[in-house]
Amino acid sequence: MGLFHRKVNHEAPLMVEKPGFSVKLPRQPSTLAPEGTYTNADLDPTLPNQRTWGAVTWWTFWVSAAMDSTAWQTGGSLVGIGLDIKHSLIVVLVGNCLIAVPIILNGAIGSQLRIPFPVAARASFGVYFSYFPIISRMILAWFWFGIQTYNGGSAMTQALRAIWPSYNNIANHLPASAGFTTKDMLSFFIFSVVQLPFFFIGPNKLRWFFMAKCIIVPATALGMMGYLVHASGGGGPLVAQAPTATGSDFSKAWLLSLASVMGNWATLAVNAPDFTRYASSTKAQWMQFPAIPICGLFICLTGIFGASASTTLYGGEALWSPFDILAQWDNRAAVFFCAVGWMVGGIAGNISTNSISAANDLVTLFPRYINITRGQIITALIGGWAMVPWLVLSSALSFLNFMSGYSVIMAPMAAILSVDYWLVKKRAYHVPELYDPRGIYRYEAGFNWRAVVTVIACIAPNLPGLINAVNPDIDVGNISWYYAPGFITGYVPACVLYVALNFFFPHFPTLLAAAVTADDVDTTVEPVQDGSWDGKSAGQDYEMGQIPEQQHHVNY
Known part of the structure; x- marks a missing residue:
């Protein structure tokens, strides 16, 4: 429907009024909700012709979901708090295997009953208390949206300074308490504007964009890691590096890292039925068990090696963010194409796992007034700005x-x-x-x-x-x-x-x-x-x- 719907003058059926804004949306028909219940037809069980997610789809889904800058940052941040490469890889593998268990267990609800998460939650939480997990997931989707958008803004900064080096010299007029600079805010705004039109395109029509992400982002991550490892003298010295944290600090860093890796997919552990309801069979979604740890390990591995190599190349603390690494490069072409690659990953990830999820939650809570497009715009405003993601990514x-x-x-x-x-x-x-x-x-x-x-x-x-x-x-x-x-x-x-x-x-x-x-x-x-x-x-x-x-x- 979009933001607007067409009003028809029944007294003169040949005359159609221009689209006008309506705060209240028309009632959508539902096959199961009783008469008088205002609901969203998208919450109905999936029809047989919608159940098309086979083994290949699940692999591409997790490749698309895992391949973004936040996954690189997750791997890089493990090195940033004191773990070495070997322990970081162990943490990533164990964490992804553990989180795969609740994802698959809850995913079975969708694959067997064909219902989405907001409906499935009613069975265990009750009709009204189910709003609590729905709202919780929505708020976290807003946070993730903001983080992805801020990362996109950071990539935009590198892309623009690669085209116009003077962009890097924009004076800062914001206080230190703001958490970011005038240049950062401008890049954040520009990326938000670039991202906005994608909210008006249905996810099915964006499938080629998602498939492009599955190629562009892994190539970007591998290219950056390959250069960093080669420039630092190869993988041998990096693997031989000892952890900088010792004793109780090491134990705390290990546990915190495990929690962060599992937390990366905590929302999907809850709303897995939203995706598994489209599985081609009740067994197809079990393909996630190998897909989750393999895809998660791959992208985190590039961040782990990249952060470790940065300590050798640039000295000082490990650069856990790919955008901090790009800021060290003088090759403008390399910076531009890598930055564009991360922006593609950010937009696709934001749509597939953040804006659509939060919009669905808003539709569930306010079916009279919010549809998917309106929900995504609200998510962009609240998640992109009100959640101050630049403070979350400060270190x-x-x-x-x-x-x-x-x-x-x-x-x-x-x-x-x-x-x-x-x-x-x-x-x-x-x-x-x-x-x-x-x-x-x-x-x-x-x-x-x-x-x-x-x-x-x-x-x-x-x-x-x-x-x-x-x-x-x-x-x-x-x-x-x-x-x-x-x-x-x-x-x-x-x-x-x-x-x-x-x-x-x-x-x-x-x-x-x-x-x-x-x-x-x-x-x-x-x-x-x-x-x-x-x-x-x-x-x-x-x-x-x-x-x-x-x-x-x-x-x-």
């Missing part, structure tokens, strides 16, 4: 703190989705009921208190460590070590606690013997709405997994 340590920090927030949500589907409800979701705000997944007033308790209990212990990471001057004692592993200390305890609560306090209406998918429902037949089921039947009514026919669309 390698602050970047890693941000990465590990938000992972402890997302981890309990990913855990609840995983164990609810696999252990508590044993993959038996009733998909049509997920679309009914008065159905069995309403729980108590729209909140599953088991999920509420789990989220609070598993996030709270990590808060002191998060506070200390943000402001090291605040002493929180040894509890910061509990926070250090990040995603792990949020995910594992949440799995145990949520399963325990459901074991001792089961919610019988949602415990079914078999799943009911959208394919099992004849949407051409009106559902029974006599309201005779009161939702308080004893547990034995559900032992056979049979939902009373009149249960659909009940009034609680």
Whole structure:
């Protein structure tokens, strides 16, 4: 629809008014949501002709998702806080293998039931409490959008100074507290303008742009790494370098690095159904398990070797950002093409994993007023500017703190989705009921208190460590070590606690013997709405997994 929709004058059908802005969007039809529910048709289960993601698609998806400047920075920042190449590679491999587990477990919800994350979350969180993980993911998508846009602005600076060297001499009129210079702000603005038109193009029409990224960005990363390693005397001396951190500092750096690597994909561990719903079969999404660590290791490896080589070439601390490295180069052609390569990666990554995701969340929250295009524009304004991404990227340590920090927030949500589907409800979701705000997944007033308790209990212990990471001057004692592993200390305890609560306090209406998918429902037949089921039947009514026919669309 875009920002505007066409108004038709029914009294004179041959006369069509000019497009006009409408704050409220027209209602979209849904095949499963009951009458009177304002929803978004994009949240419906995917149709058979939309299920096209096979093994090759999953590889290209992860190549596209992993290949950007933030992944280079993740690898480079590990060296920047004191790890050597060998330990950095181990951390990257272990972290990506571990985070692949919840991504695949939660991805099964989408590949088997064909529903997106906002709908799947209702089964475990409740109709209204599901807004909490949706909003959390949206905020983090805004942060990531800002980081990618700031990186694009940094690439724009290098591209412009390669064309006009005098661009590098723009005087700064901003105070030091601003976190960036006048030149940085100008580049950030220019890149934002260049990126803006892509929001008005559907993702399917941009597939060739995404495919180009899969070629351009790996070539850029390999080219930069190859030059740096060759210029520094080869890979041998770099591999032989010892870690600069020792003792407890080394242990802390190792754990913080592991948390940051896993935090890089923490959002996908939660909203994996948004992508796996398009899988060509229930088994196709398992191809992610080798794809995630291999693709993640490749791009991080280029950043690790690049940062290590920079210490030999330029002296001083490791240059963990590719844009700091480009700033050292005098070859204007090399600088320009590398900068353009990183800009392509930033735009494609922002659209595929940040702006579209945040826009979908906004559509879920405000279906009357926001569509995908409006959601992307709001994301550009809030994520690009209000989230001040230049402060997050001020140093390698602050970047890693941000990465590990938000992972402890997302981890309990990913855990609840995983164990609810696999252990508590044993993959038996009733998909049509997920679309009914008065159905069995309403729980108590729209909140599953088991999920509420789990989220609070598993996030709270990590808060002191998060506070200390943000402001090291605040002493929180040894509890910061509990926070250090990040995603792990949020995910594992949440799995145990949520399963325990459901074991001792089961919610019988949602415990079914078999799943009911959208394919099992004849949407051409009106559902029974006599309201005779009161939702308080004893547990034995559900032992056979049979939902009373009149249960659909009940009034609680």
